[in-house]
Amino acid sequence: MAAHHPSGGRIAVHPSPPLRITTLAVDVLTQLGEPPELLRIWASKRTLAWPRVAGQIQDMSVSQLVLLRADSVNRWSWNHLLDTRRSTGLHIVAICHQPALPVAMRTALQKIEHTCFPARSPTATLLLAPATAAVPAPARVEEAR
Template structure:
């Protein structure tokens, strides 16, 4: 997989009041075949679990019947391949304030390799320390939920709504 340096700056969306409207808007914007994916990670997600959550949000399997599934780098490489194959342009991750350093590192590497615009929704008043550390050398900006504007707007439905077989 080749790396690209054209990734948009990371957007950190601070939702200080954990407003249900922010979560609903992010989930409503989810439409993989229109280039927008929203991930709602499972509780206590570690880096491998986040990759599997991304595959689930993409509507792609993370394992085969009778097989133990994919793990580690394979899960992240598979997620990257599907993001590129589906031409995903925006990846929104809810509950990003709960991600550990390993998950954040893998998520930022995924952004770098795919060029996807990463929107990390932190349901917190300020940037969590692990995220601040992870973003130290990454171009990013912070917006607040009351000023998010079109950030979580649904994607225009101009592309094929479902894959053709």
């Protein structure tokens, strides 16, 4: 969570277990500083939760989201997160804690250009540097199959 620095344009999200279609949206809104009384509203309004996320990301000029435990995110949340990425230009750094990408994550990533690399690589270290450090764009690396 050291990468979390909203005023620097970067948020880090450690997702809750996916109990609802809006769980990840509420987790993101929490990291964006949404008040608890509003979080309860967004949790029950699936058609409004993700548009609220996109609006807050744009309003706060967040350009990067570090998603920890990305392997625990379900396919609906991946779809909404990638829609938010498309509408906001958000750069997502998804950290998978499993040796192989789970089906939901692999399926979602097939739809977009992405880069996969081992967690202990120098690029991973740079991407997770403190928010004040300059983060270079990673070179395109093909995923090991």
